[in-house]
Amino acid sequence: MSVKYVPVQWNRNKWMYDGFLLVGVGLFLGFFLHIRPDFLSGNDPRINAQILNARAFGVCAFLMLSIILSIGPLARLDPRFSALLYNRRHFGVMTAAVALTHFGFILNWYFAFSKSNKYEALLFANTNYGQIAGFPFEMFGLFALICLLILSTTSHDFWLKFLTAPVWKRLHYLIYPAYAAVVAHVALGMLQDASGNVFPALFVVAALIVAGLHVAAFVHDRRHGDPVAEPVAEGWFRICKASDIREGRARIGLLPNGERVAVFRQDDKLSAISNACAHQNGPLGEGRIVDCLVTCPWHGFNYDVRSGRSPAPFTEKIPTYNLKVHDAEVYVDPNANEPGTYVEPVEVPPLEGEA
């Protein structure tokens, strides 16, 4: 959280995250480029260095993108991996940089040395759109690169605030068509000329893992997802039993308008707030109350559970909900209050064993 925009709010965990990433990418490129039989034997590489570099950076970008896309569903399946979501934007920016380097090597090699402008040449050199073999696979790569550059450019919190979290999130779903385009780019390009089986096999396995994890997370969420709030009389919706909510934790209910409400217990009092964090719409109900503040599991944004306001000097606000407890059941009015509206918490009996 910040009250002003700085390029990066560094902390120890971010340094560690980026450090491991840089070491991993450096080792990949180093081993890809320099641990080859021809290199080790001291012979001149028969293949152009530009092509070797383009391959190395291209394959690296594909693997990085596959890993990035695996983190989300992995965190859904096992919450311990939610920690990997933190700083994932740096992973994305680094991937965009690696992909841009791949693009640079290709553009300045295959599309250079002619009288035509190389950027124009990229668009007209191959217009064989009518058949699969020989399809201008470069266009898929270009589309993916543009997506990655848009995502990395808008990854900063300034753009998040400027665009608003819902728009920003929708924009960042571009990562999925980008990945599909990368798969098509590789399948119709590099794989067409690949003579060995190792990369094609790894490529297929990586793409299947990404797809499989998303399917598994979808099924998991269908089975264990947030319960739909049950309508009862006078417009109130039942969320759960008061005793279902542990101290400092929340239960989430899906309201008829599609919004999610998170009902928290703090000091044996219940409060209901929007489940969507004002930052990136992270699931606040999966967070905790830490030091008297609801803490988002994604980036640690804090809110007073009674008012939905971030503590000063921060200015984030989220909607609150009116709630009532009747016969030990928790009911919520689905009409959200204006963000930042104080609602008096409702006292409930202490939990057995936690009193």
Place this chain on the structure above:
Amino acid sequence: MNDREDTPFFIGYLQVPQKLRKLLLVTALALVGFLLGAGLLIGRTQDTDPGGGAFRFDYGQQTVSGVVENLAYPLFHVTEGNDRLKPGQTLMLTGSGKDGVSNRTLPMVGKLATAKGIVLERGSLEMLQLAGGKRGLSEAEKQSSVSVPKPEDLGRWKLTGEICDGKCLSGAMRPGRGLAHKACANLCLFGDIPPVFVSTKPVKGSEFLMVLGPDGGALPKEAYDFIGQYITLEGAVARHGDMLVFKMDPETIELAS
């Protein structure tokens, strides 16, 4: 109570919970190990042999005399050579980059000329990248009675293989053929670089044939859709000097299996 509620809670700007440290460390090391292993494995098993073509800078700049033949793409028949380029050899010509030299050779067709440049060589396929201006190609001061070798008609052939641009194939780019290289090859061909058909089976001893249209003109536009692909096509083959020239019939192009 779901399992999420029992999971140690990670907050990015605070210390990592003790119970998560081991898992995150193992995950980070696994990520680094995976990238290291993938780099090693893919790097070692990638195809690094693009064939024998290369710029022969080690030969130094070559100067030869010969006669220019006027096809859609020029050929240079060496009449007075050196240790590398012997009399009787036929060279394809190119300019620097992706530019052909037809505009430079046209005024010298049928005349004795001096060519200077760097050789590109791939097996029996040889190309000379001319130096710039008159230094690279000039009319010989003394014109002797030389003439372009008479073409030898070798009949109609059905061939299987790939149309490439002659320069990248000869070694300007390694690899310089295949579908990943298709756009680059197209650019070369747009720039008037001679196209070459690489036949899977040698034709009269050569697997490389310069490609022309059916009327002897430039590569037909229909052929551009098949650059870099494994195809069969028919046409008339003739020998010009020691270079085979293939006048392809674009209507016969088919993707080969």
